[in-house]
Amino acid sequence: MDRLLTLLDENARLSVKQLAAMLGKTENEIEDEIAAYEKAGIIRGYKALINWEKVDKNKASALIELRVSPKRERGFDEIANKIMQFEEVESVYLMSGGYDLAVKVHGKSMQDIAMFVMRRLSTLDSVLSTATHFILTRYKDGNVILNTEDEKDERRSVLCD
């Protein structure tokens, strides 16, 4: 895997200078590589990983399993494109297995999400059925462990006793 992408994936706030030192390249080379990744659409953006539960208590999210009937020629793309336009929708995946689309949705409350599913999702033409799973607690999200205090370093010096 590309080491520059891996580093940015872990921490997008590392400076060009730091990245250059770590990867043994010049700052110009790093800037060019990042620009090329952005241009090619490989780097799609930079955002903070926020534990919203600590900030906003009025936030709910759910994973919704959708069974849909694919359209001739366009398969699942058409319905997926439609669903991803909703502001409430965080992610849309086409899945193998017992259902077709997995949709992650957020809202102010569970009630809010339920209304969205009832009024907007299940009424879409090709949607056959929905199953809504509310997320109760996030333990780990986007590779980051949430809801824990910084782990204490329990290593100790063996030089002094």
Next chain:
Amino acid sequence: MIDYERMLNSEVKNMKPSGIRRFFDIASEMDHVISLSIGEPDFTTPWHVREEGIRSLEDGKTWYSPNRGFLELREEICRFLKRHCHLDYEPKTDIVVTVGGSEAIDLTIRSLIEPGEEVLIPEPSFVCYKPLTIASRGVPVVLETKQEDQFRLTAEELKSKITPKTKLLILPYPNNPTGAVMRRENLEAVAEVVEEHNLFVLSDEIYGELTYGDYRHVSFAEIGGMKERTVLVNGFSKAFAMTGWRLGYAAGPKEIIRQMTKLHQFGIMSAPTTAQYAAIEALKNGDGDIISMRDQYDLRRRLIVDGFNEMGLSCFEPEGAFYVFPCIKSTGLSSEEFCEKLLYSEKVAVVPGNAFGDCGEGYIRVSYSYSIRHITEALSRIEHFLRTMPGDRNA
């Protein structure tokens, strides 16, 4: 009342406790200290290795192992040494599994050294060689290594300290605390002197797998004619992030290993059984773990070397272990003063270089066995410390 002073063994009594103890005592009582002082991996042991340890406990494998260690483990150690260092050892006779590399060092010195015989110890280096030599009634003789030689041991320095009483040379490379490595040509130059003066060598290669850049670790035993004069010490702590399991080994001529095994048998019996089962898994399927941890250390190494050079503390580029050893002479402070002031004003803990021998004065040991976030924070505090130090050192 018992007069303990008179009861105690005088060699042990006179062993100096590490001089930096006071310094660590202060650090441990302060809040929000950010440390770059620890000398062990920040990774936990790879899961598949831990799992084998757990499985052995579930299966009730809680008995002693053979004194030398399980044969299967010794076979895997031999395969590892063959794979990584092109060395051929015989599992039945040439290996003893020990409680950490440290026990292997102790056994080697005790099996070889007669009272009054001299042991050559390059410094700066880890702190155990001198006291263990003294405990065997041997005489430690310091070989100074210098930044201008990339902290490598030179044949000239070695020759200058050899006397008729010299028996053993210790080769602690890759080196803690400097991060120096000995390249093949450096080892060859040393080997010539070793051969000429009929010395034995204890090659402490515990950091061997943590060698960076294009250069790969060369064991001293690989150098022509040296295998029969070398006890090679390695272990699982650094390469596989297994410090707490306490497992190491010595590989060497069977005549020496046999004597070491006797001491091990009477003093220790056998190394921990659970750790040995985990270690078999580490050697069988852990080469990938070594590579991915080494890659992580390498990124941090480059980051921290660049950071120190950038803030004007000249930093020798280490090629092994996970320490940098920047020179702080430009600040006009001694190593201990520097570390103490840094601790009080910025709450960053690093280790004074003189803890590793007098010639480490003027340097500090900084470990990069920490996350990148942790390292960047510590570097910016050290930078702030230098910038706000009273008296303009750049004037």
